[in-house]
Amino acid sequence: MESKGQARIEQYLSFNLGEGLFAVEVRRTKEILDYREPTKVPQTPDYMLGVINLRGAVVPVIDLRRKLGLPARDVSQATCIVVLEIARDEEVLTVGVVTDSVQEVLELGAEEIEPPPRIGSGLNIDYIRGMGKKGDNFIILLDANRIFSSDEIVLLQGDLDPAVLCA
Structure with a gap:
């Protein structure tokens, strides 16, 4: 329970995509994995690298870079798969997003978060929750539940047998 005058602090997992610093709520993060090559699934969008067998x-x-329209980058030792839990219509979907590197867990109060930028009517930036401020740097706070459209969620929920995947 918050007392009067006490700011609500939220935790975010920060990661790099190119020169940009992004973050998602820690409570949406299930785990962080070293990069492993996913098994490609035919006839999926170019941003869907495939699937992995996770226990x-x-x-x-x-590939979060492709999904957000950023230029491609080769996999490095720092490349990670951040496993997120996305809530959609009473269901929780587990999805891995490839990041260039994971940075740290940040604590941000309401006073450190600006609303998403107003870029114009032609762009959909509903997936941006806000802009976090740490010193002179901005962190793009992503809303994990809004990164994917309803059609994309249906695609991601496809029924695949884990037995056919390599461990």
Whole structure:
């Protein structure tokens, strides 16, 4: 329970995509994995790299750079798969997103978060929760539940047998 005058602090997992610093709520983060090559699934969008077998569960893996329209980058030693839990219509979907590197857990109070930028009517930036401020730097706070459209969620929920995937 918050007392009067006490700011609500939220924790975010920060990560790099190119020169940008992004973050998602820690409570949406299930785990962080070293990068492993996903098994490609035919006829999926270019941002869907494939699926991995995570302790018997099929987890779709998304190239977050491609999904957000950023230029491609080769996999490095720092490349990670951040496994997120996305809530959609009473269901929780587990999805891995590839990041260039994971940085740290940040604590941000309401006074350190600006609303998303107003860029114009032609762009959909509903997936941006806000802009965090740490010193002179901005962190793009992503809303994990809004990164994917309803159609994309249906694609990600596809029924695949984990037995056919390599461990």
